[in-house]
Amino acid sequence: MRVSTSQIHQAAVKSLLDQQAALSRTQQQVASGQRILVPSDDPAAAAEVLGLDQSTRITAQYQENITAARQRLNLEESTLGSITNLLVRVRELAVQGANSTLTNVDRTAIGVEVQQNLNELFDLANTRDASGEYLFAGMQSRVQPYTVDAAGNYSYNGDAGQRFIQIGATRQVASNDAGSEVFQGARAGNGVFTVAPHPANTGTGIIDPGSVTDSAAYDGDTYTLSFPVATPATSALVFNDAVGTDDNLTYSLDINGTTVYSVSEAGAPVASLDALASVINDDSAVTGVRALVVDGGLYLLNTTPGAGPITVTERMSGASDGDGDTLTGYFGSSLSGASRPSATLTFQEGAADFYVVEDSAGNVEASGPYGENSAIRFNGITTSLHGQPNTGDVFTIAPSSRRDVFSMVKDLADTLLGGVSGDSDKAAYSNAINRFLADIDQAMEQINAVRARVGARLNAVDSQESLNEAFKLHLEEARSRLQDLDYASAITRLNQQMVGLEAAQKSFLRIQGLSLFNFL
Structure with missing residues (x-):
């Protein structure tokens, strides 16, 4: 086969250029430390590296989200801690205010400090983060969560939502809590x-x-604990019309001056205490008195405590035989036509010795003699009273509803600033303090529960941060295996390519000088 000089020359040049290109590529790899300089070097690996780079960027964003979430959660935890400390102080002031030896001046001084704490609580509830967003406004982070009007009524303007931040491929964490949950989530009472x-x-x-x-046994009903007055009433009404006349004797029963029942001897009088109580209760709205039957006895009670004595008047009419016509009323009054046609019993308010518990339908659930500090039990509930209630006094036992902590503290301040005069005022004052202590304990328990959830989220953020770091390291290792250069192999190859190129250059110099003319 004949090979022309030009073919030899072109082949040598091409070989030199190929070796120079290979050497240049190896030099670039060594200089950059990367095996893949362009996707065409290894298309499959290059595509995989792109995916790994994207995953790394997403993971880095998760880490930034974690930093933002941690900042907000740390601020919330710190704020809740301050609120807890403040409420502990308010509770201490309430206990201090319950001291019976205090004067109204002392109570006022305590009340002023409680008001100052209320103002601080209001400010803490409206805390903002570094970006000016409110912590406790729910999703409405640019809206001030709590406002107060001139009458001292507090209003929540946020919503019940939570803002969630993505901290992992399948994990989100709430970065806040709504004020409705923190400050209004507690149930009052116990x-x-x-x-x-x-x-x-x-x-x-x-x-x-x-x-x-x-x-x-607890059924969630609303109960009334009252202290009625006992009466001598029986279920018997006895007419005694004298022989020889045909009178139509009539019996009338008045409560506080209002006739609630009337019947003639020709009629059919009520024949049970329950029926008698029913006719009395039909006019309770007018008389201000209601009746109830407990353990075979009839008791009376003012519909409003402190309304005054209860008067019961029994009257007989229609007699024509003077004292020969007589009548014995339900309440034991012995009436006669001439000398005693009417009789009045007056039941004064005074120290109570008997209690009755009724449900919302008026059914008697429990009753018995009243004893100070003695347990009153019914339908799974146990309570007691200290002190001496009067007949007519009423206490309500109702299912707990949610109550905001601002109203609790405000009511305490009003109670302390209101002053006390008289035994009944002292009792009302003590009841208000007891109610606050029960309510604030529930509020503090609610805030501590939210604070515990915040702590759990902070732990979750820390845990996820570690997972993200581990995953990021895994991505970097995988990318390194695909992209990073094996320097030992690359340097060896570089040296081989340099030797090869040098040999090719020397051979090319000798070959290009060959010509037949040199031998003619």
């Missing part, structure tokens, strides 16, 4: 039910917050 005295009570009874001692 967390199950509340106890409250009627504001018009005249006695010195102070009710215990109570507890549920049998959850299976």
Whole structure:
């Protein structure tokens, strides 16, 4: 085969250029430390590296999100800690204010400090983060969560939402808590039910917050604990019309001056205490008195405590035989036509010795002699009273509802600043303090529960940060295996390519000088 000089020359040049290109590529790899300089070097590996780079960028974003979440959660945890310390102080002031030896001046001084704490609590509830967003406004982070009007009423303007931040491929964490959950999530009283005295009570009874001692028996109804007055009433009404006349004797029963029942001897009088109580209760709205039957006895009670004595008047009419016509009324009055046609019994308010518990339908659930500090038990509930209630006093036991901590503290301040005068005022004051202590304990428990959840989220953030770091390291290792250069192999190859190129250059110099003319 004939090979021309030009072919030899072109082949040598091409070989030199190829070796120079290979050497240049190896030099670039050594200089950059990367095996893949362009995707065409290893298309499959290059595609995989792109995916790894994207995963690394996403993981880095997760880490930035974790930093932001941690900052907000740390601020919230710190704020909740300050709120807890503040409420502990307010509770100490309430206990201090419960001291019976304090004067109204002393109570006022304590009340002023409670007001200052209330203002600080308001400021803490409106805490902002470094970007000016409110911590406790839910999703409405640019809206001030709490405002107060001129009357001292506090309003929540946020919502119940939470803002979630993505901290992992399948994991989110809430970076805040709504104020409605933090400051309004507690149930008043003991967390199950509340106890409250009627504001018009005249006695010195102070009710215990109570507890549920049998959850299976507790039915969540609203109950009334009252102290009625016992009466001598019976179920018998006896007419005695004198022989020889045909009178139509009539019996009338008046409560506080209002006739509630009337019947003639020709009629059919009510024949049971329950029926008698029913006719009395039909006019309770007018007389201000209601009746109830307990353990075979009829009891009377003012519908509003402190309304005054209850008068019961029994009257006989229609007699024509003077004292020969007689009548014995339900309340034991012995009436006669001439000398005693009517009789009045007056039941004064005074120290109570008997209690009755009724449900919301008026059914009697419990009753018995009243004893100071003696347990009153019914339907899974146990409570007691300290002090001496008066007949007519009423206490309500109702299921707990949610109550905001601002109202709790404000009511305490108002109680301390309101002053105390008289035994009934002292009882109302003590009941208010007891109610606050029960309520604030529930509020603090709620805030501590939120604080615990914040701590759990901080732990989750720390855990996820470690997972992200480990995953990021894994990505970098995988990328390194695909992209990073094996320097030992590359240097060896570089030296081989340099030797090869040098040999090719020398051979090319000798070959290009060959010509037939040199031998002619």
